[in-house]
Amino acid sequence: MTDSNWPLYEVFVRSRNGLSHKHVGSLHAADDEMALEAARDLYTRRSEGVSLWVVPSAAITASQSADRDPFFEPAQDKIYRHPTFYELPDEVKHM
Amino acid sequence: MSRDDTRQALAEYALRLGDNSLILGQRLSEWCSHAPQLEEDVALINIALDLVGQARALLSYAGELEGRGRGEDELAFLRDVREWRNLLLVEQPNGDFARTIARQLLFDCYAFELYRALSDSTDSQLAAIAAKSLKEVSYHRRHSVEWTLRLGDGTDESHRRMQAAIDDLWPYTGELFEADAVDAALIAAGIAPDPAELRAAWQASVSQVLARATLAQPESMGLLSGGRSGLHSEHLGHLLAEMQWLQRAYPGLQW
Numbered sequence: 001m002t003d004s005n006w007p008l009y010e011v012f013v014r015s016r017n018g019l020s021h022k023h024v025g026s027l028h029a030a031d032d033e034m035a036l037e038a039a040r041d042l043y044t045r046r047s048e049g050v051s052l053w054v055v056p057s058a059a060i061t062a063s064q065s066a067d068r069d070p071f072f073e074p075a076q077d078k079i080y081r082h083p084t085f086y087e088l089p090d091e092v093k094h095m
Numbered sequence: 096m097s098r099d100d101t102r103q104a105l106a107e108y109a110l111r112l113g114d115n116s117l118i119l120g121q122r123l124s125e126w127c128s129h130a131p132q133l134e135e136d137v138a139l140i141n142i143a144l145d146l147v148g149q150a151r152a153l154l155s156y157a158g159e160l161e162g163r164g165r166g167e168d169e170l171a172f173l174r175d176v177r178e179w180r181n182l183l184l185v186e187q188p189n190g191d192f193a194r195t196i197a198r199q200l201l202f203d204c205y206a207f208e209l210y211r212a213l214s215d216s217t218d219s220q221l222a223a224i225a226a227k228s229l230k231e232v233s234y235h236r237r238h239s240v241e242w243t244l245r246l247g248d249g250t251d252e253s254h255r256r257m258q259a260a261i262d263d264l265w266p267y268t269g270e271l272f273e274a275d276a277v278d279a280a281l282i283a284a285g286i287a288p289d290p291a292e293l294r295a296a297w298q299a300s301v302s303q304v305l306a307r308a309t310l311a312q313p314e315s316m317g318l319l320s321g322g323r324s325g326l327h328s329e330h331l332g333h334l335l336a337e338m339q340w341l342q343r344a345y346p347g348l349q350w
Contacts, residue, residue: 006132027134030245037238038134041141 247308
């Protein structure tokens with residue numbers, strides 16, 4: 001395979017109606033339309049999906065691993081943000 | 096025409112279609128691990144596998160109609176070059192990527208019109224095979240159209256290569272629309288469409304794609320033909336040698 005200067009795309013597949021699109025991988029393609037076709041060929045050939053999204057990887061803004069503590073650490077001790085923190089009265093049904 | 100004559104005509108017709116699919120599928124599979132891009136490698140092999148799948152259905156049906164006990168494997172692996180009925184276009188070598196795409200464009204646009212018409216065939220088995228194939232061929236056509244647009248309207252080099260490929264392969268396109276006694280019998284029975292009627296739609300879609308791709312359409316319709324009577328270009332024998340050697344060397348081998 002030769003080296004490619006084609007841009008990278010991220011591929012999202014919806015496996016069934018009603019479910020959300022899920023990231024499945026990436027690919028190189030010359031443009032958006034070709035990326036969609038390549039995604040079809042690479043990621044749905046075993047009936048994995050009913051809908052596809054392709055997004056230029058460059059369009060994604062990602063968190064940095066250096067930011068992990070300020071981003072994610074403060075959530076660790078906020079147990080009251082989980083519903084299991086609260087005790088429900090016995091009278092409340094179907095929660 | 097007797098029922099048996101129609102049956103034999105249909106056997107021959109199914110053989111022609113099956114041979115087109117199998118030879119083109121075999122040709123495309125030569126790209127496996129050689130395509131310009133990993134993504135395109137998978138795309139081409141997907142198409143090749145679709146074509147081989149169509150060939151299996153068509154050759155099985157041809158063998159059944161023929162009634163001489165030949166199945167898909169006997170037809171695929173034990174026929175000599177003169178017994179093959181495919182169009183000359185599909186046996187042409189892959190060449191560069193542009194040439195492969197040009198061959199696909201010319202064939203896919205034809206196969207799309209053909210299978211669309213055959214979906215309404217009075218022969219239910221053929222109609223079912225055509226309806227299934229039409230979905231696959233619609234995607235093949237989309238793939239070859241998109242590439243033709245990008246190569247034709249791309250760089251100077253891609254344009255030059257794409258134009259050369261169209262020019263070289265154009266002479267084989269006349270054969271797509273030839274009709275003989277087999278076609279006449281099946282047209283009369285409502286089993287197959289008149290190739291002449293497919294031609295206008297094929298011409299319209301190919302012309303439109305070439306224009307959008309800034310490619311010139313060659314002037315005259317090519318008239319190289321002979322595939323249906325077993326008169327093939329020198330390329331087919333080499334292709335068959337590679338495709339058939341295992342069954343020839345070890346008859347009946349399974350894996």
